[in-house]
Amino acid sequence: MQHVHRQIMSLSRWQPAVITQKRENAAQFPFPGEKKRLTVLPPLAWRNLRRAWFRHVKHAPLVIPPSRVHRLIYESLRFDARVVHIFFGHIGVQLLPFIAASPRPVVVSFHGADVGVDAQRPAWRAALQQVFQRSTLILARSESLLDGLEKLGCPPQKLRLQRTGIPLDAWPFVARPFPAEGAWHFVQACRLVPKKGLRTTLRAFSEIANRYPKATLTLAGNGPLLEELRAAATTAGLADRIHFPGFLDQEALRQLIYTAHAFFHPSETPADGNREGVPNALLEAMASGLPVLATHHGGIPEAVTHGQSGYLVPEGDAPALAQAALDLLADSSRYQTMAASARAEVSTKFERGAQTAILETYYDEAASSKPPGQGRPRLPP
Numbered sequence: 001m002q003h004v005h006r007q008i009m010s011l012s013r014w015q016p017a018v019i020t021q022k023r024e025n026a027a028q029f030p031f032p033g034e035k036k037r038l039t040v041l042p043p044l045a046w047r048n049l050r051r052a053w054f055r056h057v058k059h060a061p062l063v064i065p066p067s068r069v070h071r072l073i074y075e076s077l078r079f080d081a082r083v084v085h086i087f088f089g090h091i092g093v094q095l096l097p098f099i100a101a102s103p104r105p106v107v108v109s110f111h112g113a114d115v116g117v118d119a120q121r122p123a124w125r126a127a128l129q130q131v132f133q134r135s136t137l138i139l140a141r142s143e144s145l146l147d148g149l150e151k152l153g154c155p156p157q158k159l160r161l162q163r164t165g166i167p168l169d170a171w172p173f174v175a176r177p178f179p180a181e182g183a184w185h186f187v188q189a190c191r192l193v194p195k196k197g198l199r200t201t202l203r204a205f206s207e208i209a210n211r212y213p214k215a216t217l218t219l220a221g222n223g224p225l226l227e228e229l230r231a232a233a234t235t236a237g238l239a240d241r242i243h244f245p246g247f248l249d250q251e252a253l254r255q256l257i258y259t260a261h262a263f264f265h266p267s268e269t270p271a272d273g274n275r276e277g278v279p280n281a282l283l284e285a286m287a288s289g290l291p292v293l294a295t296h297h298g299g300i301p302e303a304v305t306h307g308q309s310g311y312l313v314p315e316g317d318a319p320a321l322a323q324a325a326l327d328l329l330a331d332s333s334r335y336q337t338m339a340a341s342a343r344a345e346v347s348t349k350f351e352r353g354a355q356t357a358i359l360e361t362y363y364d365e366a367a368s369s370k371p372p373g374q375g376r377p378r379l380p381p
Contacts, residue, residue, distance in 0.1 A: 141277030142299025165352030192223030
């Protein structure tokens with residue numbers, strides 16, 4: 001994932017080695033020296049059968065077998081790792097036997113859905129609490145996620161805030177002039193899933209379109225809601241004004257963002273508890289100089305100051321979102337001030353170099369701690 005790759009490649013005092021199940025898109029995500037410092041593990045035998053056994057017979061979260069624990073210990077020692085960083089809480093649950101036996105301190109980072117989804121299932125919650133207990137530090141991308149982790153039972157003394165780092169040089173600020181004849185261009189870029197509030201975006205844009213007949217909306221991304229959203233655009237009579245370009249690589253997304261005048265991201269919490277940390281696309285849009293139209297959800301209020309760098313409305317409130325957009329578009333001076341404030345907010349809180357330096361202090365802290373498996377035998381491969 002791009003934000004993981006950015007974090008790994010930004011390290012300066014610490015040198016990363018990577019252990020993964022799959023290596024894809026190497027040209028897009030280069031890793032210098034990967035022949036020596038990257039291991040792609042072979043698939044586990046009987047993995048589908050094991051998954052079914054855990055889910056339907058044991059009614060417990062899937063965890064790795066002893067053979068994979070041995071292999072991970074071997075790889076961490078082969079790389080002479082001082083700290084092991086596991087990305088995503090659900091991966092931490094799967095790797096719980098390794099965390100318990102690790103000869104090196106373990107850090108686990110949580111990013112959003114891994115705090116909410118399945119957290120109320122007793123077996124999953126118990127496994128998460130074991131991850132908290134066995135790990136040296138627990139990182140989260142927002143204060144709201146830290147609060148959620150503490151409510152799930154994580155000891156507060158282990159919790160650390162680790163914000164997303166945005167490369168500001170890749171997203172230079174560009175002031176957008178008011179478009180001629182009200183031809184406003186709104187953008188939302190995300191996976192097309194319920195928590196992104198796309199239905200709310202579409203309903204809000206329908207109201208905006210009545211006021212500005214030349215306004216357009218681009219919903220960039222793929223996902224299970226694509227056909228539903230296309231059908232809704234057609235039903236609303238807006239098929240020619242709402243565009244669905246699909247997944248865009250980073251350069252194509254950059255070009256799209258710089259054609260836009262405002263950025264939608266009205267996230268909401270669906271029935272399964274899935275929620276946001278702080279969306280990367282939102283931060284990149286803000287860095288470029290786009291005011292944001294979003295919701296009081298997850299970590300978004302930690303990035304967007306209501307009335308300064310954008311507007312925040314209640315989850316699912318399409319009329320309020322439409323009114324926020326109309327207020328933004330009604331005043332050129334306010335629009336330009338919000339655009340500059342959006343850039344300033346990202347620069348202050350989410351600049352990549354500063355966030356990488358913070359992460360490396362957490363590695364320093366973890367490295368000086370006792371590893372979970374200290375005193376256990378070091379297993380051979």
